[in-house]
Amino acid sequence: MFIAILGRQQALGATELERLYGGDRTRWFSDRAMLIESDAFDFNRLGGSLKAGRIILQTNGNWQMISRTVVDRYAKQWYGIPHKITLGISAYGFRISSRDVQKTGLLLKKQLQQCSVSLRLIPNTEPALNTAASHHNKLGLSPHKIELLIVRNTSGRVIIAESIGAQNISALAARDQVRPRTDAFVGMLPPKLARMMVNFTGLPEEFDSSAAESTSRLCILDPFCGTGTVLQEALLNGYSVVGTDLSQKMIDYTTENLAWLRQKFRTTGEVIALQQADATTFQWKPPRAINAVVCETYLGQPFSAPPRLEKLHEVAGNCNHIITTFLRNIHSQLGDAAPLVLAVPAWRDHSGHFTHLPLIKHLADFGYQRIPLHHIHPEQLLYYRENQVVAREILILTKSPSTKSMRY
Numbered sequence: 001m002f003i004a005i006l007g008r009q010q011a012l013g014a015t016e017l018e019r020l021y022g023g024d025r026t027r028w029f030s031d032r033a034m035l036i037e038s039d040a041f042d043f044n045r046l047g048g049s050l051k052a053g054r055i056i057l058q059t060n061g062n063w064q065m066i067s068r069t070v071v072d073r074y075a076k077q078w079y080g081i082p083h084k085i086t087l088g089i090s091a092y093g094f095r096i097s098s099r100d101v102q103k104t105g106l107l108l109k110k111q112l113q114q115c116s117v118s119l120r121l122i123p124n125t126e127p128a129l130n131t132a133a134s135h136h137n138k139l140g141l142s143p144h145k146i147e148l149l150i151v152r153n154t155s156g157r158v159i160i161a162e163s164i165g166a167q168n169i170s171a172l173a174a175r176d177q178v179r180p181r182t183d184a185f186v187g188m189l190p191p192k193l194a195r196m197m198v199n200f201t202g203l204p205e206e207f208d209s210s211a212a213e214s215t216s217r218l219c220i221l222d223p224f225c226g227t228g229t230v231l232q233e234a235l236l237n238g239y240s241v242v243g244t245d246l247s248q249k250m251i252d253y254t255t256e257n258l259a260w261l262r263q264k265f266r267t268t269g270e271v272i273a274l275q276q277a278d279a280t281t282f283q284w285k286p287p288r289a290i291n292a293v294v295c296e297t298y299l300g301q302p303f304s305a306p307p308r309l310e311k312l313h314e315v316a317g318n319c320n321h322i323i324t325t326f327l328r329n330i331h332s333q334l335g336d337a338a339p340l341v342l343a344v345p346a347w348r349d350h351s352g353h354f355t356h357l358p359l360i361k362h363l364a365d366f367g368y369q370r371i372p373l374h375h376i377h378p379e380q381l382l383y384y385r386e387n388q389v390v391a392r393e394i395l396i397l398t399k400s401p402s403t404k405s406m407r408y
Contacts, residue, residue: 013048023374053161
């Protein structure tokens with residue numbers, strides 16, 4: 001069993017785990033950690049978890065008790081080991097200081113010194129090491145570079161896990177800022193959110209491993225591809241991709257970015273097609289080869305402060321029209337089981353209240369329904385930063401069983 005430490009917006013990270021591994025094999029342990037029961041758990045595939053570890057021990061107790069358990073266990077386990085050990089300790093859910101965590105590491109280091117075992121302790125500035133410290137020290141990536149994840153929930157239950165890695169923030173930063181083409185005007189979809197959205201589809205990485213390579217990859221369509229962020233994350237996760245955009249400039253940017261991606265990263269998917277097209281009218285061919293749709297739709301104009309009500313209604317109405325027209329257009333082109341994962345705009349006012357697109361209340365009218373989730377209410381699927389007016393609301397949809405109620 002594994003435990004994952006979720007990122008800043010836990011609802012998105014929890015949904016990603018549920019969609020990949022199932023609601024019956026994932027469950028909350030604390031407000032920022034989830035348990036995963038899977039022999040095929042792949043931390044490197046995730047975008048919404050900061051760290052993950054293989055569970056070693058489940059127990060109860062305060063920090064003093066847990067500290068003694070850790071020191072006793074690992075002093076015995078590492079007794080006489082010939083290699084130098086690099087160790088980080090991260091504590092979550094305890095009311096302790098970084099000095100308390102550091103003291104545990106120093107006690108263990110002292111005991112190991114008595115049997116001539118060398119231990120390098122990563123210093124704590126907080127009870128839990130930040131992701132950068134874990135990543136740059138390569139903790140969890142080899143048998144001698146270890147991070148202990150010690151998580152306590154509100155009932156006093158404690159899990160001790162050995163890390164299997166931290167989020168690769170260097171690679172994410174490169175795919176966000178180092179790639180050759182970006183465009184702030186059309187939006188800067190963070191790669192980690194794009195990766196989560198790809199995983200929200202729930203598609204397996206492989207479709208039919210016994211088939212020919214050209215048919216064994218599942219295909220993801222981004223009909224608003226912009227600079228290609230969704231497509232790059234889909235390619236990295238092994239999918240083939242189709243991208244279209246209203247702007248030829250964006251298609252050129254995407255082409256350049258995906259060529260750069262193939263030079264810098266290992267990709268196994270195929271770029272099937274990139275072309276200029278209007279998502280509200282275009283007919284993708286062959287349409288049934290599309291296994292999922294993942295896209296950031298039109299978000300409207302950016303705002304540095306909440307707009308006046310009249311302006312908000314104007315912008316929201318324009319976005320609503322474009323997105324509903326797209327949903328109507330693509331409906332008949334999708335297979336019945338094909339999921340759609342859309343980032344649509346929601347606008348936050350000074351009080352923190354969100355204004356949502358009208359279409360969200362009328363999805364059934366267009367022949368769609370939300371895919372049910374076990375751990376999260378759909379209204380929680382919002383991605384935004386502090387002081388950001390335009391948020392991204394994530395819709396995870398599929399076609400309704402019956403389309404008789406559709407209005408055209």
